[in-house]
Amino acid sequence: MHTQINLVQDPFGWNQLKGILEPSVSQCLSSEFSSLLCKKQIIFSNGEKRLVPINGWSSNSKHPCTTITTIHPLQENTTILAIDSSSIQFAETDEGILYAVKSGITTAFRGQTQTHFKIGPMLFYLSEDTLKDSELDHRIAKLVLFDSESAKRLIRVRVERAIQFELSRRFSSAILLVDGSLRSSVFENIDQTLKKVVENCSLYKNAIVGISKSTKLRILDKISPPLTKIKGPCYTDIDLIIKSLIRNTIGDSLLVKFGNSYTSPILRADIATVGGDRDRSLGRILGNDSIARGYPETLQLAHHISTFTTTEISCLKSHVMNNYDVTELASEDIRKKLLGSIPI
Amino acid sequence: MKILYKNSTDELILLAMKSDTASKGDYLLIHDEKSDKKMIVQIYDEEYLSSQSLIEDIVKDEVVVASSIENLHDPLEIGNLSRMIRDARLFKAKIRASIDSKSKFSNEVTWLPSRVYSKISRMKLSEINALVNRTGIYSIHIGNSGWDNEQFEIYGEDLDGKLNIVTGKKESGKSHLSKLLIKTLVEYGAFVIVFDLNNEYGGLAWNRDGMPSALHDQVTILEPGGGLGFSLEYCGKAAISSMLKNALDMPAASLREFFRIWDWLENKNTLDIEALGNAINTWNTNELVRDALISRYHAIYSSGLFVSTKSSNHDGLRFEYLTSKEKGLALVLNMGKAMPVVRRMIVELVLTKVVELLGRGAIPPIFLFAEEAHLYIRDTYWEDIITRMRHFGIYATFITNQPDAISDGIYRQVDNIFLFNFTNGTDLDKISKVSLADNDTVRSIVRTLPQRHCLVIGKVVRDLPMVVKVTSADVLALGQTKTFFTRQDNVPDTSVDR
Numbered sequence: 058m059h060t061q062i063n064l065v066q067d068p069f070g071w072n073q074l075k076g077i078l079e080p081s082v083s084q085c086l087s088s089e090f091s092s093l094l095c096k097k098q099i100i101f102s103n104g105e106k107r108l109v110p111i112n113g114w115s116s117n118s119k120h121p122c123t124t125i126t127t128i129h130p131l132q133e134n135t136t137i138l139a140i141d142s143s144s145i146q147f148a149e150t151d152e153g154i155l156y157a158v159k160s161g162i163t164t165a166f167r168g169q170t171q172t173h174f175k176i177g178p179m180l181f182y183l184s185e186d187t188l189k190d191s192e193l194d195h196r197i198a199k200l201v202l203f204d205s206e207s208a209k210r211l212i213r214v215r216v217e218r219a220i221q222f223e224l225s226r227r228f229s230s231a232i233l234l235v236d237g238s239l240r241s242s243v244f245e246n247i248d249q250t251l252k253k254v255v256e257n258c259s260l261y262k263n264a265i266v267g268i269s270k271s272t273k274l275r276i277l278d279k280i281s282p283p284l285t286k287i288k289g290p291c292y293t294d295i296d297l298i299i300k301s302l303i304r305n306t307i308g309d310s311l312l313v314k315f316g317n318s319y320t321s322p323i324l325r326a327d328i329a330t331v332g333g334d335r336d337r338s339l340g341r342i343l344g345n346d347s348i349a350r351g352y353p354e355t356l357q358l359a360h361h362i363s364t365f366t367t368t369e370i371s372c373l374k375s376h377v378m379n380n381y382d383v384t385e386l387a388s389e390d391i392r393k394k395l396l397g398s399i400p401i
Numbered sequence: 402m403k404i405l406y407k408n409s410t411d412e413l414i415l416l417a418m419k420s421d422t423a424s425k426g427d428y429l430l431i432h433d434e435k436s437d438k439k440m441i442v443q444i445y446d447e448e449y450l451s452s453q454s455l456i457e458d459i460v461k462d463e464v465v466v467a468s469s470i471e472n473l474h475d476p477l478e479i480g481n482l483s484r485m486i487r488d489a490r491l492f493k494a495k496i497r498a499s500i501d502s503k504s505k506f507s508n509e510v511t512w513l514p515s516r517v518y519s520k521i522s523r524m525k526l527s528e529i530n531a532l533v534n535r536t537g538i539y540s541i542h543i544g545n546s547g548w549d550n551e552q553f554e555i556y557g558e559d560l561d562g563k564l565n566i567v568t569g570k571k572e573s574g575k576s577h578l579s580k581l582l583i584k585t586l587v588e589y590g591a592f593v594i595v596f597d598l599n600n601e602y603g604g605l606a607w608n609r610d611g612m613p614s615a616l617h618d619q620v621t622i623l624e625p626g627g628g629l630g631f632s633l634e635y636c637g638k639a640a641i642s643s644m645l646k647n648a649l650d651m652p653a654a655s656l657r658e659f660f661r662i663w664d665w666l667e668n669k670n671t672l673d674i675e676a677l678g679n680a681i682n683t684w685n686t687n688e689l690v691r692d693a694l695i696s697r698y699h700a701i702y703s704s705g706l707f708v709s710t711k712s713s714n715h716d717g718l719r720f721e722y723l724t725s726k727e728k729g730l731a732l733v734l735n736m737g738k739a740m741p742v743v744r745r746m747i748v749e750l751v752l753t754k755v756v757e758l759l760g761r762g763a764i765p766p767i768f769l770f771a772e773e774a775h776l777y778i779r780d781t782y783w784e785d786i787i788t789r790m791r792h793f794g795i796y797a798t799f800i801t802n803q804p805d806a807i808s809d810g811i812y813r814q815v816d817n818i819f820l821f822n823f824t825n826g827t828d829l830d831k832i833s834k835v836s837l838a839d840n841d842t843v844r845s846i847v848r849t850l851p852q853r854h855c856l857v858i859g860k861v862v863r864d865l866p867m868v869v870k871v872t873s874a875d876v877l878a879l880g881q882t883k884t885f886f887t888r889q890d891n892v893p894d895t896s897v898d899r
Contacts, residue, residue: 163469164469170468170469171469171470172469172470172471172472173465173469173470173471173472174472174473174474175471175472175473175474175475176474177474177475177476178475178477178479179476179477180477354468358465358468358469361461361465362465366454366457366458366461366483367452367454367455367458368454368455368458368483368486368487369458369479369483371486372479372482372483372486373477373479375482376477376478376479376482
């Protein structure tokens with residue numbers, strides 16, 4: 058039995074405890090890094106946001122040799138369709154959670170943004186009753202009931218897939234731009250999966266490109282520096298790396314720079330095209346969409362029209378209060394209540 | 402409409418949706434149904450309900466719509482609600498009065514209405530009039546007011562014995578309102594003297610179509626050499642003395658000599674403008690005094706204000722005669738063509754004589770309308786008019802486009818102000834400091850008043866400021882600016898059909 062400490066009766070108990078805790082905590086993980094940090098370049102993180110160095114990491118970073126292909130804009134008339142959506146947890150009852158979703162589709166042609174289509178806001182109520190009749194696997198159903206992040210993702214994925222599915226078979230020789238990677242999700246509806254969207258695309262000679270604004274794969278940062286050496290649009294193939302790290306990815310994975318300057322952002326793009334002619338598809342994007350700050354303007358616009366505004370949220374509250382015979386309860390931020398706040 | 406919050410001691414901020422139509426100047430009744438008390442507030446300004454996020458939303462939407470054509474699928478019709486919020490407005494309202502549960506009206510408001518149980522409704526002009534007991538016998542219809550364009554009347558009784566100011570920038574409608582006031586006062590039998598600087602009030606005698614107006618026989622237009630001529634005897638020493646001293650700056654020594662001559666002529670019973678000239682020329686006196694007398698005599702003689710009763714067998718103008726008629730009279734003294742010194746002479750002479758006549762009870766009280774009076778009345782005279790003369794029975798209305806030309810002392814004694822549009826910051830500063838209404842109301846409402854709209858403040862509206870659209874008077878408009886270039890729409894069509 059270890060020696061017991063009595064802090065009330067033994068005034069030296071604190072010193073004893075300190076002597077025990079210090080080595081214990083410092084040994085739980087290696088805290089010896091000063092030599093490793095020495096002369097390193099550094100960027101400080103900002104909460105959950107992922108930051109990247111504007112001019113990339115220094116040239117002496119270790120990265121494998123990669124082949125860079127430049128992209129030339131193709132003046133080949135193609136409709137560009139960009140899709141994005143957003144979902145928020147909007148209200149809560151003792152039985153379930155009310156979510157709101159908004160989607161946006163934008164089109165571009167011959168370098169000009171043509172139209173945009175705002176869908177929503179729409180409300181979805183996820184509770185045991187509403188999920189009982191869904192075809193969702195019961196484990197996923199449980200997950201979305203207890204984890205609102207998963208629920209929001211489920212709603213977003215399903216709405217986006219529904220739109221992508223319809224667009225992929227209602228257009229031909231078009232390019233669908235999707236926010237994020239082309240990766241099958243467990244939240245998909247079995248009738249409107251990404252695979253089916255890609256099948257439709259190949260049937261109707263459409264291409265689908267998923268563009269990720271940021272990636273959690275740090276290895277991609279090591280591969281990207283050669284792209285910063287080229288001024289114009291270019292790409293490099295990272296398919297092998299992606300496929301080895303992530304399952305369920307569809308199409309070819311690339312690191313792409315759409316912008317016309319050395320410092321334009323380098324983005325991960327998954328591309329599924331008919332006959333695998335990705336040079337042509339990327340060229341058609343450059344020729345028919347306009348690129349603002351290194352990102353397709355259609356996707357930018359789709360993002361903006363699909364995000365919720367404060368006014369819309371107020372209006373949704375008013376709509377729910379007026380139409381569903383609900384009673385609003387007073388609520389509080391339990392975290393704030395427990396922790397209090399120290400005004401600075 | 403809902404009460405949002407109280408902004409200062411006398412101001413409420415109200416939330417209004419697009420359907421809640423009200424304009425600056427409108428009165429609202431806030432009925433607190435719990436306490437059964439009512440509050441009367443007046444909207445003096447409106448602005449959008451604005452927040453940083455709302456502005457960002459609007460900008461974002463505009464940018465998106467400008468860059469591509471919009472299509473919507475909005476099953477919950479949230480867009481409609483969103484548009485309502487974007488169009489929501491805040492009415493700034495001044496607390497004017499309250500009515501307690503026993504229907505007692507009071508200008509002192511020491512309570513706040515409930516935000517939950519209060520109902521807000523627009524007030525009709527007739528309701529306000531009934532509440533403040535604004536009634537009278539001699540109604541003067543000056544225009545329309547309120548959200549339902551009700552006829553707006555003031556009462557002659559509220560102008561009687563009062564000091565009024567009509568002010569506003571050029572061409573805002575001041576003279577127009579003044580003509581309406583004069584016309585109606587004369588119709589009610591009042592005696593009105595108008596110092597007309599632009600020779601425009603003569604139009605009162607004529608309709609717009611050129612036919613004689615109903616007042617045609619009651620409008621007398623006089624000008625120096627055109628009927629505005631007095632005999633020296635009628636004017637008397639006091640009026641002449643006042644004129645020589647104040648308008649012609651005659652030194653005291655010369656003035657004494659002048660009245661020696663005057664007395665000499667009077668004793669000989671030969672007091673006359675011609676005889677006065679001869680006497681001055683032959684009078685045995687110091688050369689400097691003679692020169693002073695001669696120069697003043699020439700100014701008097703050439704002004705055309707005096708008639709020779711001996712040579713022309715004409716008695717000259719007599720106010721008693723003019724006011725002896727049963728009907729009212731507008732005596733328009735045209736000074737548009739007169740030299741500045743002659744204008745001052747007219748005013749000194751007329752006012753001194755009228756005060757003398759009023760003192761003797763020889764004429765009834767008069768309403769005096771003085772347009773741009775600062776151009777012909779000396780500064781000290783202003784206060785004389787509003788203090789001393791009002792006790793004799795001269796009730797002045799000053800019409801000016803320069804509010805800073807009137808001293809603060811006068812503003813402090815003013816009973817009614819008819820405020821037309823001012824956009825100039827200095828004028829607004831002045832008028833908002835001295836007017837009878839609060840600074841915010843004056844600044845906000847007056848700045849945006851359209852032409853021929855005025856804010857009426859004072860006793861005529863029982864201290865509840867009212868915005869009035871002044872009605873068009875069916876009298877001939879004179880005194881318009883003479884222009885060199887003819888407007889295109891007035892040019893006769895000389896084209897020939899081919």
